[in-house]
Amino acid sequence: MSALSNVKGPKSTRAGSKTLAKLAIRLGAFVAFAGILVYFAMTARGFTSPYNLMTVVEQSAILGLLAFGMTIVFAGTGTDVQRGGIDLSLAANAGLCAAVYAVMMREGYGNGLAIPAALITGMVVGLLNGIAVVSLRIIPLLGTLAVMNIAAGLELTLTENTVVSVSTPLMQVIAFGKFMGISTLAWCLIVVSMLLVWVMHFHRIGMRVYAVGGHHEAARAAGIDTGRYIYGAYIFAGFLAGVTSILIVSRLSSSTPGTGLMLLPILAAALLGTVFSRRFIPTIGGTLLAALFIGFLANGFQLLGISSYWVAGVQGALILLVVAVTSFAKNN
Amino acid sequence: MTTLAKPRLRFSLDTVSNYAVIIAFAVVVVIFSLTADGFLTGSNLMNLISNKVVLLAIIALGMTIVIGAGGIDLSVGVSIDLSSMIFIMMIAAGYAGFFAIMGGLAAAFCVGLANAILINKLKINPFLATLGVLFIGQSIQRLSTQGGVPIYLTRAEYAAPFDAIARTNLAGVPAPIIVMILCIIAVYLALHRSVFGRYVAALGAQAEVARYSGIRVAFNLSVVFIACAVLSGITGILLSSTVRSYVPFAGDAFLLDAIGATFIGTAISAERRPSVIGTLLGVLLLAVMRNGLLLIGWNFFWQQVGIGVLVFLVLGLSFGLKKRSE
Amino acid sequence: MTAAIEMRGITKTFGPVKALTDATLVVQPGTIHGLIGANGAGKSTIIKILAGIYARTSGTVTVMGKEMGVITPATIEAEGVHFIHQDRLLVPTATVAEAIFLRNEPRFGPFISYRQMNRQASELLRQYFDMELDPRTLISDLSTAQQKIVQITRALANKAKVLVLDEPTAALVKKEVDNLFVVLRRLKAEGRAIVFISHYMAEIEEICDVVTVLRNGSDVGVVTPADVGIAKIVEMMTNRDASEMYPRREPVIGKPALSVRNLTVAGAFQDVSFDLYEGEILGITGLLGSGDKDLLKALFGQVTPDSGEIMLNGKTVHFRTPVQAVRNGVAKIPEDRRAHGVATGLSVGENISLASLDQMSSRGFVQRDAEARNVDALIAELGIKTPGRHTLVKNLSGGNQQKVVVAKWLSCNSQVYLLDEPTVAVDVGAKVEIYNLMNRLALEGKALIFLSSDLEEITEMCDRTLVIYRGEIIAEYQRGEIDANRLLAVASGAALNQKETA
Numbered sequence A: 001m002s003a004l005s006n007v008k009g010p011k012s013t014r015a016g017s018k019t020l021a022k023l024a025i026r027l028g029a030f031v032a033f034a035g036i037l038v039y040f041a042m043t044a045r046g047f048t049s050p051y052n053l054m055t056v057v058e059q060s061a062i063l064g065l066l067a068f069g070m071t072i073v074f075a076g077t078g079t080d081v082q083r084g085g086i087d088l089s090l091a092a093n094a095g096l097c098a099a100v101y102a103v104m105m106r107e108g109y110g111n112g113l114a115i116p117a118a119l120i121t122g123m124v125v126g127l128l129n130g131i132a133v134v135s136l137r138i139i140p141l142l143g144t145l146a147v148m149n150i151a152a153g154l155e156l157t158l159t160e161n162t163v164v165s166v167s168t169p170l171m172q173v174i175a176f177g178k179f180m181g182i183s184t185l186a187w188c189l190i191v192v193s194m195l196l197v198w199v200m201h202f203h204r205i206g207m208r209v210y211a212v213g214g215h216h217e218a219a220r221a222a223g224i225d226t227g228r229y230i231y232g233a234y235i236f237a238g239f240l241a242g243v244t245s246i247l248i249v250s251r252l253s254s255s256t257p258g259t260g261l262m263l264l265p266i267l268a269a270a271l272l273g274t275v276f277s278r279r280f281i282p283t284i285g286g287t288l289l290a291a292l293f294i295g296f297l298a299n300g301f302q303l304l305g306i307s308s309y310w311v312a313g314v315q316g317a318l319i320l321l322v323v324a325v326t327s328f329a330k331n332n
Numbered sequence B: 001m002t003t004l005a006k007p008r009l010r011f012s013l014d015t016v017s018n019y020a021v022i023i024a025f026a027v028v029v030v031i032f033s034l035t036a037d038g039f040l041t042g043s044n045l046m047n048l049i050s051n052k053v054v055l056l057a058i059i060a061l062g063m064t065i066v067i068g069a070g071g072i073d074l075s076v077g078v079s080i081d082l083s084s085m086i087f088i089m090m091i092a093a094g095y096a097g098f099f100a101i102m103g104g105l106a107a108a109f110c111v112g113l114a115n116a117i118l119i120n121k122l123k124i125n126p127f128l129a130t131l132g133v134l135f136i137g138q139s140i141q142r143l144s145t146q147g148g149v150p151i152y153l154t155r156a157e158y159a160a161p162f163d164a165i166a167r168t169n170l171a172g173v174p175a176p177i178i179v180m181i182l183c184i185i186a187v188y189l190a191l192h193r194s195v196f197g198r199y200v201a202a203l204g205a206q207a208e209v210a211r212y213s214g215i216r217v218a219f220n221l222s223v224v225f226i227a228c229a230v231l232s233g234i235t236g237i238l239l240s241s242t243v244r245s246y247v248p249f250a251g252d253a254f255l256l257d258a259i260g261a262t263f264i265g266t267a268i269s270a271e272r273r274p275s276v277i278g279t280l281l282g283v284l285l286l287a288v289m290r291n292g293l294l295l296i297g298w299n300f301f302w303q304q305v306g307i308g309v310l311v312f313l314v315l316g317l318s319f320g321l322k323k324r325s326e
Numbered sequence C: 001m002t003a004a005i006e007m008r009g010i011t012k013t014f015g016p017v018k019a020l021t022d023a024t025l026v027v028q029p030g031t032i033h034g035l036i037g038a039n040g041a042g043k044s045t046i047i048k049i050l051a052g053i054y055a056r057t058s059g060t061v062t063v064m065g066k067e068m069g070v071i072t073p074a075t076i077e078a079e080g081v082h083f084i085h086q087d088r089l090l091v092p093t094a095t096v097a098e099a100i101f102l103r104n105e106p107r108f109g110p111f112i113s114y115r116q117m118n119r120q121a122s123e124l125l126r127q128y129f130d131m132e133l134d135p136r137t138l139i140s141d142l143s144t145a146q147q148k149i150v151q152i153t154r155a156l157a158n159k160a161k162v163l164v165l166d167e168p169t170a171a172l173v174k175k176e177v178d179n180l181f182v183v184l185r186r187l188k189a190e191g192r193a194i195v196f197i198s199h200y201m202a203e204i205e206e207i208c209d210v211v212t213v214l215r216n217g218s219d220v221g222v223v224t225p226a227d228v229g230i231a232k233i234v235e236m237m238t239n240r241d242a243s244e245m246y247p248r249r250e251p252v253i254g255k256p257a258l259s260v261r262n263l264t265v266a267g268a269f270q271d272v273s274f275d276l277y278e279g280e281i282l283g284i285t286g287l288l289g290s291g292d293k294d295l296l297k298a299l300f301g302q303v304t305p306d307s308g309e310i311m312l313n314g315k316t317v318h319f320r321t322p323v324q325a326v327r328n329g330v331a332k333i334p335e336d337r338r339a340h341g342v343a344t345g346l347s348v349g350e351n352i353s354l355a356s357l358d359q360m361s362s363r364g365f366v367q368r369d370a371e372a373r374n375v376d377a378l379i380a381e382l383g384i385k386t387p388g389r390h391t392l393v394k395n396l397s398g399g400n401q402q403k404v405v406v407a408k409w410l411s412c413n414s415q416v417y418l419l420d421e422p423t424v425a426v427d428v429g430a431k432v433e434i435y436n437l438m439n440r441l442a443l444e445g446k447a448l449i450f451l452s453s454d455l456e457e458i459t460e461m462c463d464r465t466l467v468i469y470r471g472e473i474i475a476e477y478q479r480g481e482i483d484a485n486r487l488l489a490v491a492s493g494a495a496l497n498q499k500e501t502a
Helices: A002-043 A050-077 A090-106 A111-135 A140-159 A169-176 A184-201 A204-214 A216-221 A226-252 A259-276 A284-303 A310-331 B002-018 B020-035 B042-068 B076-092 B097-120 B126-144 B156-167 B175-192 B195-212 B217-243 B252-266 B276-295 B300-325 C043-050 C073-078 C096-101 C114-129 C144-157 C174-189 C201-207 C230-238 C292-299 C322-327 C337-341 C348-352 C354-360 C368-382 C398-411 C428-443 C455-461 C484-491 C496-501
Strands: C005-014 C017-027 C032-036 C058-063 C066-068 C081-084 C162-166 C193-197 C210-215 C218-223 C256-265 C269-277 C281-285 C307-312 C315-317 C330-333 C416-420 C447-451 C464-469 C472-478
Touching: A002 A259, A002 A284, A002 A310, A050 A090, A050 A184, A050 A204, A050 A226, A050 A259, A050 A284, A090 A111, A090 A140, A090 A226, A090 A259, A111 A140, A111 A226, A111 B300, A140 A259, A140 B252, A140 B300, A169 A184, A169 A226, A184 A204, A184 A226, A184 A284, A204 A216, A204 A226, A216 A226, A259 A284, A259 A310, A259 B126, A284 A310, A310 B126, B020 B276, B020 B300, B042 B076, B042 B175, B042 B195, B042 B217, B042 B252, B042 B276, B076 B097, B076 B126, B076 B156, B076 B217, B076 B252, B097 B126, B097 B156, B097 B217, B175 B195, B175 B217, B175 B276, B195 B217, B195 C337, B195 C348, B195 C354, B252 B276, B252 B300, B276 B300, C005 C043, C017 C043, C017 C193, C017 C210, C032 C043, C032 C174, C032 C201, C043 C081, C043 C162, C043 C193, C073 C081, C081 C144, C096 C114, C096 C144, C114 C144, C114 C174, C144 C162, C144 C174, C174 C193, C174 C201, C201 C230, C201 C484, C210 C230, C218 C230, C230 C484, C256 C292, C256 C447, C269 C292, C269 C307, C269 C447, C269 C464, C269 C472, C281 C292, C281 C428, C281 C455, C292 C416, C292 C447, C322 C330, C330 C398, C337 C398, C348 C354, C348 C368, C348 C398, C354 C368, C354 C398, C368 C398, C398 C428, C428 C447, C428 C455, C455 C484, C464 C484, C472 C484
Parallel strands: C017 C218, C032 C193, C032 C210, C081 C162, C162 C193, C281 C447, C281 C464, C330 C416, C416 C447
Antiparallel strands: C005 C017, C005 C058, C058 C066, C210 C218, C256 C269, C256 C307, C307 C315, C464 C472
């Protein structure tokens, strides 16, 4: 029996310190987040004003919704971005949907046709990703890259690389409307977040998506049709791109080239979000926090008069920090 | 009966999947020769090579080394831009062309070194490590250029070093093309003839086997990422010396084409391994597509759609059929 | 009575390799049915066919009297057949309760009822295993034994009628094994059928009512262990005259090549000392988790020892990475050949010269003529069956892949060979070739450490055998001093006390 305790002893303490390290990182992420907010609140004038907070939430809504799409793709395919899944086409897809919506509105089709068209466009692009990744078994990084090129090209073709201005009552409501003192954009973020928290974390669909992404073979052995779930993840991400595109057009009163540039912040938000999860997996709540964090960071810099040129670099450094720390925690 | 029929089917699918790129290339060339006036003229082909091929080819060579070793480098744009920026700034400050070039290459070397440290020491996977460097590189450019203001050196006082570079040629072949050919030879020798190339192949095929065989994995991976960054740096200098200016973020445009060309190139080998020949074929395919589509009157936007669809089809043929037949 | 599982005439081919030929497996409800055979006999293949992971080439499968067409993991699970795979197929990021109820989640309206799920998980764990485990624990934080238990619990939660356990006791300690057996007997009494696959003959004898013996991809008998006894079953498994299977060699033992003194890696093994001589094959055996594999890792620089000394040819060495081990002439032939031994996407030639390119290059460039000569010579010398050096290794059979690994080390003149289960998952013919190869290496004066859980090959091939148990070397035997059955008793700790008195 003494031999048994000899062998088992070190392992159990090792497991204990591992759990502790994980806890420290997770708490650390929250503390860092809170700490930066407190710092801004104390030093940046007007940071805590309701108007400013609301602006940040509005600004984060678009990033957040798109990052949810990426989160779901990550959930269903794993966060090993090189071998697992990724959706590089997400931002370009949103740009294409925005172009479809804006151009159709300009041509006078009305919301009744333009909105479904934008949503269907998004889902078709998602379907293309699914075909590439699941049916043709192209490496996701590559398959979605090709789809991204197609989507970006189609967007440019539709808009001829110009700003397509549109304005409708519905868009006015989305951009400037308020309900119970909270703006429509913020409502969108809140409602979609709640719906997705339900689907991904409190519904069997979400549980199975996570199983597929967590261990493909195990999910298959449990009888889950893994291909269908991966298709579903990509198509739903495309659907979210469609929804977001309508918000983008409303907010800017136009479809503007350059939506594709949001890809990197989207990736940053989805990856940063994993530190807020006890399992280090992408979650809806974590992504929401990360998107808000990125929004507050940019806003705080602005109020403090720090050049916005720093923002990208700080995001990059944050990604590196988070990934290095989580890989350290996982291996230790 | 079925056992007889299957291998034959497999053979034909395999053949199609292995030759997908070459077939696509041939089809594209034939179609453009027939439909696009002036496609097969000497001046058009020269224009094709010096404008569309040279820069992309050198970056894609770097990407070939990295992908060959099982990694990826999203920060090639940063290497291109920083080397271009330092080069132009040093010339503006009055340094001789040689020192400016060395300064630019040193900047690119640092980017590669940063990638290598993140990947080897902090154990961050190459995708995320180079993504982080890409973000940071963007900030550095914004901070050094007041948010992205280009630096133009078109005035006569700066002409000397550029003229020297522009005058350099070998039997009428301009310098950029010579540089490209030298890079092709160097990377070909490194990847397909040298010990280092074998290690790269082993890292790409199975890094653990390389480790078990006593190969210095970290060292070789560092060389891989630094080589890619320096090749991108060379591109940056070529780019800025032809346009005599530094335009922030100009390098980002090359990233996707370089990755695309490299992966298209993997389709020509049965084992789907990146190779110099394959990558060059991929670069040519993309360049010919853009040039031909332009000649038949498609605008830039439709070109992008066309190329996206082509890449999708080639990859689908090469991966889908390959995997199906296994 | 309808059989729970009836597999008849099952044949399975992988390319040119025939893994199963006309194999039969019939399991009755209310019994624990053993499935045994040597490595490569087809045990895991037949189970993977039943599980829908491999498609059978021909044959019929009937479950509870219902004939199955194409089997998928979902269709077989729908019939109430559940599998506890050897590689614990669980989602590492899920909690215990989520893993147990995956695809069978208790719901409260449109929500998953986590409260109910956690409660039911706790109840099941308590009911069957008498175990208090927080159902919210992550799978990745569980021990091997706990993960096995979670898998079995998942099957029970799904009301399994047939339970297939592939090597369920590997990595379990005795008490855990006893608990498992209590559960299995209870499940049997409830009328469920259990298929039990194990290498451990004593366990087979203890728990199984009936045993199907597989050999070379066919079933060679269905027996009751209580009637025929273990010795007879082992004979059925191998059916070989040992002298024919294991080539003989006249050992020529030289001076010490490798000396290990008081080597300790915390949590793995402690205070290990032994000498290995040139021309010697030294066997090391122990149960899974006994520390044998960690010992090889320490000798190859994959883990750094906490204390103790390693000497090569009398010189003390400190390996912190495999690079240093390889440069000092230590070679490892890893167990997981496809992950660590050969790069299957590279050619035969590229693999063989991978570790010795320095000797075949000048100024960093590979001298391709010298390389080709060297590679061709090794291909001929070892009799590697390949169309040529340019063939990809993935197109070679398992035995030939293993020869490529050996050729790689011969090419760089390694002196000490660490062989980690080199005969796993190769067919009998290839095994004999690998044994011949080992003998050749030894006759050339190389020093070999041979780690295997196949005790018969240990006793037949090794000049000397060390038994490692819970991280300590507890016994040493010269060739001929011990037979496989007795060695198993020693390795499993059952004969520990007897040995000490002997």
